[in-house]
Amino acid sequence: MRRTLLWLIPMLCLWLVPAFADDSSFPDTPGQDPVQSGEQIYMQICQGCHMPAGQGAVGAGHYPALGGDAALAAWKYPVLTVLGGRHGMPPFGLPATSLALQELRTVHLSDAQIANVVNYIRTSFGNHYPDMVSEAQVAALPHPGRR
Amino acid sequence: MASDSGQDGLTRRELLRRVGLMAGGSVMYQAMNSLALAAESPWKGPTELKGAPPGASVLILGAGMAGMTAAYELRNAGYKVQVLEFNNRAGGRNWTLHGGDRYTELGGETQHCEFDPGLYINPGPWRIPYHHHGILSYCKRLGVALEPFVQVNYNALLHGSKAFGGKPQRFREIKADYQGQVAELLAKATHQHALDSLVTREDQERLLESLRGWGALDSDFRYVAGDVSGERRGYLKPPGGGLTARPESGTPIQLDDILQSGLWRGVSSGDHYDMQTALFQPVGGMGRIGEAFGRELAGLIRYQAKVTSIQQDAAGVTVHYDDASKPGVSQTARADWCLCTIPLPILAEIPMNVGEQLGAAIGAVPYASSVKVGLQFKRRFWEEDDHIFGGISYTDLPITNIGYPSTGFHANGKGVLLGAYIWGLNAMEFTSMTPGERVQKAVEYGSQIHPQYKTEFDNGVAVAWHRVPFTQGCYGMWTTEARARHYDDLCAIDGRIALAGEHASFIGGWQEGAVTSALDAVGRLHQRAVAQGASA
Incomplete structure (x- = not known):
């Protein structure tokens, strides 16, 4: 019985985290995004807020436009933003199996995926930054939820 | 588990201790709830604030559930209250789309809701459990009629796309x-x-x-x-x-x-504390609460006011805002105190002079991606053919839910379903689509569960919360770690400014979180105002 209950503890965590305001009975798409190319990741995730042409949007607040954004000149800024999120934007660099990923109901992108999508953004929407970000460069930066 | 102190098995207390050690307090709190040690509701009956200092004023930002709860109580206590609201209606996320309504999302797409008279969809909250005493008490005081919300329907369906040959059970x-x-x-x-x-x-x-x-x-x-x-x-x-x-x-x-x-996952849906019978919905749509509050507070709310800066000084708070009806001219509002309910993704971008701790807390809460789709059908086939009257079918398809209306049973004519209630990666994908594509996808997926979709579909609307101009997300998502670091700072009064909203609660995404957070904040604000009022 002791063994059974010890096994139960991680299960409890997985189960009990979603004290959410909805009751989707089946788990969300497990934390990992299978898509690889920067363009596809952008179209699947980023353009929901930053819009299809990277033009951003303005309402009570705003989503920054990505075309011509001077903050993209240094590659670390967009990489850190995708990894750790910024303000209301969810982080995408949490470990795939972390509790925090479930608590935030966000998505895990691998270092390679993050490099791909940042490279896509920095070479699209009128941006022409020639320096490509590598998976290793992403891996070397601090990740949320990593000790 | 039969006793609390068995030698072999873990005691319940020990189990809780280990859960707590492993995952932090909030998970332990949730574990306690599930192990029937549920905490009492924070609701202590109607607040009756009295005795505002003479002439004292409060500026409230946002006419959602939190802002209007605060406005109602502070006005009754004798404060001079004014509310600034971005939308041209009261309610915020308390919102119902009826036929004839128009909604423009970020990016500029405008949807015209073409539902028949009396039919609607609630893009935000759609149910109120019986123990959400705060919001229910305002429904009662404001005369908002309630009716049962059917959560569990034994004749609804559980569907796994790869289970039982895809046949719903x-x-x-x-x-x-x-x-x-x-x-x-x-x-x-x-x-x-x-x-x-x-x-x-x-x-x-x-x-x-x-x-x-x-x-x-x-x-x-x-x-x-x-x-x-x-x-x-x-x-x-x-x-x-x-x-x-x-x-x-x-x-x-x-x-x-x-x-x-995997269909066993659907069995416990109605056992969650927040989903337990009885649940309610306002007659005519959730938005009835916001409308009733708006009528109650008529004259106090300035609509179409977009806050552009929040500055406090020793004597009060000055807020600059743009009035959509007077473009190009920045307007100013000032009061002794400010209660700010602006959703954090928006507040984080507004210049505001608060302490480092509150500033950090405001920036530490990402908002959930979520999408709801309302679908109108030419007839209520789910009742006529499938004998499903209210309740929810669950599926492992991206739409996750099909919610059947809890009202209008046996009505002839058209009917409206909640055709999708989407989260996570799927919600991000749906948000990235145009509204028309979202509706089309919801119809495609739903027809795997109800083949009648193909012939009976009429029209639909889709709200993706990351594209909602007044929130930029569905609700505030706290990690255990972020809550431990920032939650108390987010709720603490900073000089003359206090925050409230579901994001400043442990009932995230529920209206009860907004209401109880507002009551907590105005109580503390009132204390401080009274203390300072006497010395000023």
Whole structure:
């Protein structure tokens, strides 16, 4: 019985985290995004807020436009933003199996995926930054939820 | 688990301690809830703030549930209250789309809701559990009529796209067959003395008796086709009257099939504290609450006011805002105190002079991606063909839910379903689509569950919360770690500014979180105002 209950503890965590305001009975798409190319990741995730042409949007607040954004000149800024999120934007660099990923109901992108999508953004929407970000460069930066 | 201090098994206290050690307080809190040590609701009955200092004023930012709760109470206490609201209506996320409504999302797409009169969809909250005493109390005081919200419907469906050949199963059958066979297993284990070290002999007798009742087992503790299980799982041919009266039992679905299908996940949907019967909905849509509040506070709310800066000084708070009806001219509002309910993704971008701790807290809460789709059909086929009256079908498809209306049963004419309620990666994908594509996808997925979709679909609307201009997300998502670091700072009064909203609560995404957070904040603000009022 002791063994059974010890096994139960991680299960409890997985189960009990979603004290959410909805009751989707089946788990969300497990934390990992299978898509690889920067363009596809952008179209699947980023353009929901930053819009299809990277033009951003303005309402009570705003989503920054990505075309011509001077903050993209240094590659670390967009990489850190995708990894750790910024303000209301969810982080995408949490470990795939972390509790925090479930608590935030966000998505895990691998270092390679993050490099791909940042490279896509920095070479699209009128941006022409020639320096490509590598998976290793992403891996070397601090990740949320990593000790 | 039978006793609190068994030698072999973990005690409940020890289990909680380990959960707490592993995952932090909030998970432990949730574990406690699930282990029936639920905390009391913070609601202590109607707040009756009294005795505002003469002339004292409060500026409230946002006319959602939190802002209007605060405005209502502070006005009644004698404060001079003004509310600034970005939208041209009261309610915020308390919102109903009816036929004739128009909604423009970020990016500029405008949807015209074409539902028939009386039909609607709630893009935000759609149900109120009986223990959300705060929001219910305002419904009562504001005269908002309520009706039952059907959460659990035994005749609704559980659907796994890869289970049972993709054929949806009735909740009733999955629940009865799962529970019955689990009971049978436990009864077997008891008879085989596998539980002897855990349950006393006398309690084993009681356990067996309870398993028979709980699982609908026969006299030999078996869960088999027949009258006993039929009274739970229903019949192949239900009992009737006259010569066609004789019932025919169906065959229970085998436990291994249920386990492999994953449909057991849907069985406990109505057991969650927030989903337990009774639940309510306002007659005519959730937005009725916001409308009633708006009428109650008429004259105090300035609509179409977009806040552009929040600055406090020793004597008060000045807020600059743009009035959509007077473009190009920045307007100013000032009061002694400010209660700010602006959703954090928007507030984080507004210049505001608050301390470092509150500033960090405002920036530490990402907002959830979520999408709801409302679909109108030419007839209520789910009632006419499938005998589903209210409740929810669950699926592992991206739409996750099909929610059936809890009102208008047997009505002729058209009907509106909640055709999707989406989260996570799927919600991000749906948000990235145009509204028309979202509706089309919801119809495609839903037709795997109800083939009638293909011929009966009429029109639909889709709200993706990351594209909602006044929130930029569905609701504030806290990690255990972020809550430990920032939550108290977010709720603490900073000089003359206090925050409130569901994001400043432990009931994230629920209106009750907004209401109780506002009441907590105005209580503290009032104390401080009274203390300073006397010295000023």
